Amino acid sequence: MKTKSLRTGKNWLYGPLIFMSIFYLLPMYVMLVTGFKPFEEVDLKTMWALPRHIAFDNYVEAFRHLAPSLRNSFVMVIPATIISSFLGSINGYVLAKWKFKGADVIFPLILFGMFIPYQSILIPLVQFMKSVNLTGIPGLILTHVIYGIPITTLTFRNYYASLPQELIEAARIDGASMLGVYRWILLPISIPSFVVVLIWQFTSAWNDFLFAVVLTGNTQWPITVALNNMAGSQIIAWNVQMAGSLLAALPTLLVYLFLGQYFLRGLLAGSLKG
Amino acid sequence: MFKNKDRYLSFLLVLPSILAVMIFIYGFIGWSIRVSLSKWKGLTPNFEWAGLKNYIDLFSDPRFMVDIRNTVIFTVVFVVGCIVVGFLLAVMLDQGLKGEAFFRTLFLFPMAISFIVTGVVWRWLMNPATGSRMSGLNLLFSYLNLDFLINNWHTTPTWGIAAVALAAIWQMSGYTMALYLAGLRSIPLELREAAQIDGASELQIYRYVILPILTPVTLSVLIILGHISLKVFDLIIAMAGKQLALDVPAIYMWQTTFDGLFYARGAAIATLLLISVAVLIVPYMWFTLRSEKQL
Structure with missing residues (x-):
C-alpha cells in the first residue's frame, strides 16, 4: 500500500x-x-x-528513393541480430556456469569493448575487411556480430548467473551433458533474455551509421547512410526527407511500441545496471 | 563433479568469441596506436616511425582546438540537461499518478530512433531562416508570441553546438529518466515514511534522503552520458553535415582519415578519444563489477 x-x-x-x-x-x-x-x-x-x-505523395517519393537501402538494412540486420544473440547466449552460459580459469579476467576485457569509441578500431577494420575481401553487407554483418559480443554476452551472463546452480547440477545428475543442460534446461527459459538481446541488436544495427558509412558503397548502403545522403543533397525536398525519416524510424519504433519492456531491460543492461 | 570433457568443450565454445574480442578489439586498438605513431599519409600504408609527432601537431592544430571546445560545450549542456530533465521526470512519474506507463513510454521512445533520423528532423525544426522564410521552432515561437526565444540554433557562432546538444537531450533524457526511475523504485518506502514521521516536508525528503541515496545512479548517468558525448558523431553529421563550426574529434578523425587519407593523424585522434573514454569507463566498470561480486 x-x-x-x-x-x-x-x-x-x-x-x-x-x-x-x-x-x-x-x-x-x-x-x-x-x-x-x-x-x-x-x-x-x-x-x-x-x-x-x-x-501519400511524400511517402511514395521517399520510398522510391529509399527502398533499396531499406532492403539492405533488413538483409544486414536480421542475420547479424540472430547470430550475435546465439553467440551471446553461449558465451553467457559458459561465463556464468562453467567458469574456467581466467574467466573473471576475460569478462571485463570483453565488456570494455562495449564502450570503446569505434573510431579507435576503424582504420584496422577497414584495412582488414578490404584485405579479406569482405566488403559491403557481409562485412557489415560480421562487424555487428563481433562488436555485439560484449553486450549480448553481458545480458545473458547476468541472466544465467541469477539462476541457481542446483538447477544445473540436478540436470547433470540426471545425465545431461554440458550442451544438454543448455539445450534442454537453459535455452527454453531464456526466451525473455533472447527477446531483450534480439531487440537491442536489431535496434543498434539498424541505427548504426559509422560502420555502415565506412564499410559499404552506394549499392549496399543501409537506410541510415541513404537517409543522411538524401538529407544532404540539395535536390530532394525537405518534405520527402521527413517522410523518409519516418520510414527509417518505423521498424525500430514498432519494435519499441510492442516490446517496450524488453527494450528498457536492454537499455539498463547496457549501462551495467540490468 | 564436472567431467573434464565438458570443461574443454565449454572453453572451446567461447574461444571464437574470446579470439574475436582479442583481435578485433585489442589487436585493432594496438594497430591503431601503431598507425598513430607513424607517418602514414596517402593510399599506401607507411609505418615509418614518427614518435609522438601526430599528437603534438594536434595540440597546435586550430581545428582540434575547436573540436575540444565543442566537445566541452556539448558535454556540459547535454549531460546537465539530461540529468535535470531525466531526474525531474522520474520524480514526477514516481508519484503514482494515473497514466504513468503512458508517459514513460512516450518519454523513452526517442531512444529507439537513430541519431541520423533525429538529426534530419531537428535540422528542419532548427531552421535559422528569418522574416518571411521563417520556419520550424522559430516560427512556432513567433505564433506563441515568444519572439525572444527565436535564435539561430546550430548556426550560432561558438555556441551552435549547444543546439545540437538540445536535440541529443530530446533523444536521451528519457533514458536518463529510466535510470533514475529504476533507482527511485529500489528505495524502500519505509525510509520515506520514517523521514515523514520525523516531520520532514516532501521537498526535504527529496533533498536530504532521496537525492543522497541516488548518488550512485547520478554517477552512472554522468559516466554513461559523458562517454556518449565524447563519441558524438552521427547526430552532428545529420544535422550539419561537415561544417567546421560544429566539428568534433570523431568527425575530424573520420574526415582526415577517409577523405584526407591522413591515416596517422586520424589514428592519433582516435587514440585520444579512446583514452578519454577509458578514463571514464574503466573505474566505472571496476567499481560496478566489484560491488556485484560482493552481493
Missing part, C-alpha cells in the same frame, strides 16, 4: 508532464503532418499546419 499523504493532491503534475510530452512529440508531429500533405500543400511557412487533404 502506498502512503496516502505522499500520493494525493498531485494532479498539478499533469501540467509539466503534458508540457514535456509535447516536447517529445514535436518532431514526430512535424514528420507525420508533413508526410501526409500533398506536394502542393507543402511549404516551410505552414509546416505546423495540419494537412487539408491527406496524400
